[in-house]
Amino acid sequence: MYYADRLLRSVDEGRDTLGIAAIAVVTVSVFAAGNLFEPGPAPAGQDSFFGGREPTIREREQITEAYPAYVRNAPVECVWMDIRVSFQDARYAAAGAQVLNWQKRGSRCLRYASNGFDVLKKTGRTWRSIFAGSVEPPCSLGIPRDLIGCRGKP
Incomplete structure (x- = not known):
């Protein structure tokens, strides 16, 4: 969070050292990291915690x-x-x-x-x-x- 906060402050102060694109990357990364511990049925991109196939x-x-x-x-x-x-x-x-x-x-x-x-x-x-x-x-x-x-x- 420190780096995201620092980056946002530099943009607010007119010192856009890394660019607006970097803000988007940091924002998405912080959001994704925050959601790693949310309960859910399976990891992203997977149908199940297990391998194998769906049953008939x-x-x-x-x-x-x-x-x-x-x-x-x-x-x-x-x-x-x-x-x-x-x-x-x-x-x-x-x-x-x-x-x-x-x-x-x-x-x-x-x-x-x-x-x-x-x-x-x-x-x-x-x-x-x-x-x-x-x-x-x-x-x-x-x-x-x-x-x-x-x-x-x-």
Whole structure:
């Protein structure tokens, strides 16, 4: 902020040392940096925090069915399931509830807030959670790297 303030003062005083274009760059940069910590569903330019691909409708239905009733029955204005399926091995998926409308005072959506995700594996016709957490899963689980990174030795 110091440099942006100094630059603005120099323009106000008639000493346009860097030019008006520099003000625009600094202003946009400060705005962008300020928005880095705003909550949101995914980083800019990405559809999801996870890699992989969007699930088919059938995959989405099956994966959602693996969750408890309180998640499956959450109001649509409160929860969106961010689900991705591995390109490398379609038996693996990553999913996390993206909570919507939780910031409103007295919101009924706040009860669905969480910061974790699940990695699921399809065995037969059923998807089962093989990892639940808020950090990268251990590499020993053998989760395809195109879906999510891992910690430890691969």
